[in-house]
Amino acid sequence: MSLSSLIAEYLDFAVPTYIERPSATLDVPAPARNNVIHTITGVRRCGKTYAMYQLMNRLIEAGVPRNRILHFSFDDDRIMPFSDHTLADLLDEYYRMVPEALDGCYLLFDEIQEAPYWTNFVRRVAEQHNVTIVLTGSSSKLLSSDIPTNFRGRSLSREMWPLSFREYCLFQNIDTTDIGGEYPSSVRRPLQTAFAEYLNVGGFPAVQHMGALDRMRLLQGYADEIVTKDVLERFETTSLRVATRFSRSALRSTGLKFSVNAQVKALRGMRVPISGNKLYDLLDDFEDAHLLFKVGDFTLSIKDNPRSSSKVYAVDPGLSLAVAPANHMAIGQRLETAVFVELKRRYGGNRSNTIATYSAANCPEVDFVVGDEATGEPYQLIQVAAQTGLDATTVTDFAEQNLSAKFRSEIGNLDAAMRNAGLSTGTLISLEEEGLVTVPAGTIEVVPAWKWCLRR
Incomplete structure (x- = not known):
């Protein structure tokens, strides 16, 4: 198939129906020379291509002519085998077919790492042409750690993940509306059920139904x-x-x-x-x-x-x-996994953050500590337990709770870690229990996982 026929097909391509994901929203500048190169990385099948579609729709709605947006996937077998000049030939043919694109266009390239010398090509085009470039690729081949070197610091990388619980509810048409951070029973009950299903189904978009x-x-x-x-x-x-x-x-x-x-x-x-x-x-x-x-x-x-x-x-x-x-x-493993991935969504994009476990002589283990990697200072401590035995929804003294030995140990470890870190608050994430527990170091919030995941 000729390049001109392929390009014509991609320019005629109608953006498929999709559910808009807030986490996939990209803000990109108008085409210009020396624009920052935007990259989207993440596990396969998490929705990177649909982030491109979402961007295309926003550009078209903003008045950008469709032929000024070239979306092209380099895992399309019809463009293979690649030669050393495939990328340059593709862009030259696009400019020949759409001359006005020379004045400014958006180049949205999927799986570009499949083509040879792609980093040199992208860097040259970004420097010499009036373009806005967005790239996606399998994370191991388009490593965010490699991008600053390849593009000399002129790039912004966005990590994408499978659906968050909030996005899962969006895909399942489940109401997540709260009133001042609280949820009426008509909303709370479906959310509790939905979270249990989320731990089974997960967040890959294609498997949702x-x-x-x-x-x-x-x-x-x-x-x-x-x-x-x-x-x-x-x-x-x-x-x-x-x-x-x-x-x-x-x-x-x-x-x-x-x-x-x-x-x-x-x-x-x-x-x-x-x-x-x-x-x-x-x-x-x-x-x-x-x-x-x-x-x-x-x-x-x-x-x-x-x-x-x-x-x-x-x-x-x-x-x-x-x-x-x-x-x-065990459900506890899946619950802890969901909490970890949500922490990665919230904090993983900031390279100064580290997400780790915490242990000390007086504290065998707290599941997660979020801290500053440079200074080694922790600023958030989180314990995860599917069930805690907490039987109150108000502030309760730890000593007065009739907890099992296992969960008394969970809260005791969190209290010790809080004292070691100089923190007056900690979080214990459970499946359903909710309340506040006072401990010698301060206060531990016990919060249902579904509610914690919906916090912005």
Whole structure:
């Protein structure tokens, strides 16, 4: 198929129907030379292309002529095989077909990393042409850490994630309207039910209205596709068999300590020769691909990534459930995973923030601490417990609560961490309980996860 025919098809392409996602809103400047290059990264199938469609609609509604917006996907097999000049030929042909685009146009390129020399091409066009450039790509191939180097500091990167709980409710047409931060019972009850489903379904847009079996199969396919296309094709770390097995084990361990050494022993027991260093590298590759994330202790997180056992979290609770054996994964793991991913949405874009676990001599573990990576100062402490045993919805003294030993320990650890960090407040996120508990260090807010996730 000729380039002119392909370009004509993309220019005639009608933006498909979509549900607008606030997290996918992009503000871009009018076309000009030396504009900042915008990039959208994130796990496969989380909605990056639809963020492009959302931008296209906004531009058209603002009066930008449709032919001044060139959206093109470079994983289109009709443009392959790529030559060294494919990108330049494509743009030249577009300008020939739409001469007025030389005065200013929007170039929205999907999966551009598939083409050779794409960084040089994008940098040159941004410097020499009146354009606004937006790029998307699989996160392991369009790494946000690589972009500042490739584009000499003239880029802005946006991470996208699967649907947040608020967006999940939007997709399911569930009311999230609050009144001064409070929810009437007619709204509260559907939200409680919706959150329980969210922990099962997760936030990948395409699975939202699927039956359970089809959803599980598609999500398993996503996990395998990420391993194959975003890890092995880029890094060539190890064999497909090892990578797939290792990824499944890590995803099933979401919210738990994950021992690489134990995985080495298990693989060797199957007569698969593998080294610990190879699996540590593979775990790093999974993180680059946004498949899962390692979370170490806060006191260690500001050091050079010590290779020790750490907790891992999947990018989505529905994805981790899909690869787990039936009835294998506790709801507490999925709840903790949903909280972690929401923390990444809120704080992950700021490079000075770190999200870690917290432990000390008087505090075996608090699930999450958010702190300043540069100074090592924590400023938010969060414990996650599916059930707390809290039986009050008002301020209650910790000593007066009839809590189980397990959850008394959860609150005790949070109190100790608050004292160590000099913080007077902490948060305990549960499935349904709500209230305030006074402890020696200050006050702990017990908040239902659905309500916490809906906070802006």
